[in-house]
Amino acid sequence: MQTQAQDFRQRRQRLAQLYPPPVLIRSGGPARRNPPQAYPFRASSHFLYFAGWNHPHLTVLLTEGRATLFYDQPGVEESIWDGPGPDLDELRAAYGFDEIRPGSEIPDRQVLDPQAPDDLLEAVIQLRLRHDAAARSQLEQAVDMTVRAHFQAMRATRPERREFQILATLLVSVTQEGGSTSFSPIVSRRGEILHNPLYDGTLQRGDLLLVDFGAENREGWAGDLTRTFPVRTTFKPRQAEIYEVVLNAQKAALRECRPGREYREVHRAACLAMTEGLVQLGLLRGDPAELVERGAHALFFPHGIGHLLGLDVHDMEDLGDRAGYAPGRSRSTQFGLQSLRLDRPLEADMAVTVEPGFYWIPQLLENPERLAPFRDCLDLQTIEAYREVRGIRIEDNVLLQEEGARNLSAALPKELQEIEIVVNS
Amino acid sequence: MQTQAQDFRQRRQRLAQLYPPPVLIRSGGPARRNPPQAYPFRASSHFLYFAGWNHPHLTVLLTEGRATLFYDQPGVEESIWDGPGPDLDELRAAYGFDEIRPGSEIPDRQVLDPQAPDDLLEAVIQLRLRHDAAARSQLEQAVDMTVRAHFQAMRATRPERREFQILATLLVSVTQEGGSTSFSPIVSRRGEILHNPLYDGTLQRGDLLLVDFGAENREGWAGDLTRTFPVRTTFKPRQAEIYEVVLNAQKAALRECRPGREYREVHRAACLAMTEGLVQLGLLRGDPAELVERGAHALFFPHGIGHLLGLDVHDMEDLGDRAGYAPGRSRSTQFGLQSLRLDRPLEADMAVTVEPGFYWIPQLLENPERLAPFRDCLDLQTIEAYREVRGIRIEDNVLLQEEGARNLSAALPKELQEIEIVVNS
Known part of the structure; x- marks a missing residue:
């Protein structure tokens, strides 16, 4: 059974209860070996847990349990090599994103990374520690x-x-x-x-x-x-x-x-x-x-x-x-x-x-x-x-x-x- | 047929003819995905070309065609996890290293990397371009x-x-x-x-x-x-x-x-x-x-x-x-x-x-x-x-x-x- 949009939504809502301020989570980029060669991409686990989509260079903003995905459909040049972007309605439906906005609008908010404040890390750990x-x-x-x-x-x-x-x-x-x-x-x-x-x-x-x-x-x-x-x-x-x-x-x-x-x-x-x-x-x-x-x-x-x-x-x-x-x-x-x-x-x-x-x-x-x-x-x-x-x-x-x-x-x-x-x- | 010690020696000597000053070449470390997880290690191609040993965190110094490998046998703690180090004589014989010295003795010399001087990069390219x-x-x-x-x-x-x-x-x-x-x-x-x-x-x-x-x-x-x-x-x-x-x-x-x-x-x-x-x-x-x-x-x-x-x-x-x-x-x-x-x-x-x-x-x-x-x-x-x-x-x-x-x-x-x-x- 696949993880459903409602499961991702519930995780975000539970995080908002434990840590109310807005949080940015990034999917990261591919690891490289002898540039320009990349390993197959795998998003950061925090991103997969709260946002699900295994895609590089994404950012999601969690605000009071709502999720805004920052994502730009590929331009012509990019899509020639990497294919067309996904259908945004399907994306919203699959992962329960409340909104999809251009990458240029990513606000300056707390990022979830190893340097984040104790109470944010503790909240994430409490969620991921006990599996839903x-x-x-x-x-x-x-x-x-x-x-x-x-x-x-x-x-x-x-x-x-x-x-x-x-x-x-x-x-x-x-x-x-x-x-x-x-x-x-x-x-x-x-x-x-x-x-x-x-x-x-x-x-x-x-x-x-x-x-x-x-x-x-x-x-x-x-x-x-x-x-x-x-x-x-x-x-x-x-x-x-x-x-x-x-x-x-x-x-x-x-x-x-x-x-x-x-x-x-x-x-x-x-x-x-x-x-x-x-x-x-x-x-x-x-x-x-x-x-x-x-x-x-x-x-x-x-x-x-x-x-x-x-x-x-x-x-x-x-x-x-x-x-x-x-x-x-x-x-x-x-x-x-x-x-x-x-x-x-x-x-x-x-x-x-x-x-x-x-x-x-x-x-x-x-x-x-x-x-x-x-x-x-x-x-x-x-x-x-x-x-x-x-x-x-x-x-x-x-x-x-x-x-x-x-x-x-x-x-x-x-x-x-x-x-x-x-x-x- | 495996690449022999004499093949590696010949490559180093040919490099010394094209670019006489000493050069350091590094094997690099493993790429990581969601630290602390590492991908299987693969040395930099420049290192493999001149020194052959696919092992992380090595440095080789090439001086007038001679090769000094800087390598420390693992200590007890390290060898418990990663196994014992290789036989140094076998290592010398396999890759034609002239000397093996402790890592603490790596001298401050020109490193072969994308920022190296033009004439060094050009020399390496001339060698690797035409396959021996x-x-x-x-x-x-x-x-x-x-x-x-x-x-x-x-x-x-x-x-x-x-x-x-x-x-x-x-x-x-x-x-x-x-x-x-x-x-x-x-x-x-x-x-x-x-x-x-x-x-x-x-x-x-x-x-x-x-x-x-x-x-x-x-x-x-x-x-x-x-x-x-x-x-x-x-x-x-x-x-x-x-x-x-x-x-x-x-x-x-x-x-x-x-x-x-x-x-x-x-x-x-x-x-x-x-x-x-x-x-x-x-x-x-x-x-x-x-x-x-x-x-x-x-x-x-x-x-x-x-x-x-x-x-x-x-x-x-x-x-x-x-x-x-x-x-x-x-x-x-x-x-x-x-x-x-x-x-x-x-x-x-x-x-x-x-x-x-x-x-x-x-x-x-x-x-x-x-x-x-x-x-x-x-x-x-x-x-x-x-x-x-x-x-x-x-x-x-x-x-x-x-x-x-x-x-x-x-x-x-x-x-x-x-x-x-x-x-x-």
């Missing part, structure tokens, strides 16, 4: 599209294929549905490189392939799922052990996802469950709660449990930590916790990712300085034995509800929802 | 990859499919081979919108589909081909007539492609052949040469016959018209000719596109002001009858050689080299 019915429907579509792409990637995975061939199946899946990607995908047999931007690797039997991929649907909403699965199709015993640890950590985190809980408790639940698992396997020694308190788990799980999800995959991070961190809160200085992107109480209609991971990162696990504070609780010989696991992450997208939460990836085919752990022993 | 053996091999690879993608798109085209489904076949083809796109593709049943960025249309029997698509190969070199073909598989009589006119115009232009000829004569040959065809079909009246002189053809063919091709699809247009226009030359003010991107004598080892087109653009052909100067030579009734043709472009990539020229698209399967004109009458 139209936004929830869009998120579902984006996650469904993401699911179908992952399914194709999993089917295409086999020994001797290159990572970019798996990437291709993801891209074709979302493009065929009229979508695109919500961020640069990670498709890697070296899952321990957290932001690996390369797709050069050749898959080998016994590898795990980590796929962190999100679709962006036609209205610009993001999905973001990670699956890690064997090439192909059985786990090695130690891979299976760690996979279960990560899966248990994710389940523990998902159980904490409900309105009123702090998101950092979701993070902590994952850390604790993972640490319990690593203690059981003998990589760590000691009391799990104490180990988490000291940050020992972060040697294996250095990132945060997730982030806000919406029109941006890291929703509203154009505003820094302002959306992710509740007013008055700021990042921890502890390694691991400092990478938590979200520290707020969860509320109904928020959407978040839940994505614990285990990574065998040599720069941490072979680094005397990083290991020093934890000498008493590490079994280095056992840790070494798990090197072949490399990286495992499992990521779902969760919509908070009045009662509990809904895993948006529940539409996944069963084999993707929970990868069957068949061990090749 | 390594560059020619790369261009061939990029065009071959482009050809295979077009072939898949053609096979996938049928009534009721959406344009984005055809786009998907193009993307999957190049991605599966480890490449990407050299520019935002055009895949449209409305070929008359020259820069159509949308892929929303539904293909209908009787449409022509215009596909303007280029691969970028692994080293960053660009292909750029256009084919226009029926959905599916027969032309309507008037589409076929105009297709033949455009094809004849392209053949006439290709015949002019040889060292010593002016590229604007290539353009003119296409304009003349197209005008002859339109006179024969009765859309235009009068002497073709005179009509071209007056610019009447530009009502149907408003753009230039093509552009330089290399590491950029519009090669070196980051320097404006400096590479495209020979020193002392500048753009015409005549409609049509003003859009010619290249006005130089052709030389061996230059690569150019040859891409005439016919477009039924209402903003021109229904515009009394634009038609007024040509009232005496237009048959508006006949023109109206060809409205259904919309847009046809045929584009090949040509490498100039000592004797004549080589059409790099000659590797095309026969059905793509020359689309069989079967008329549904």
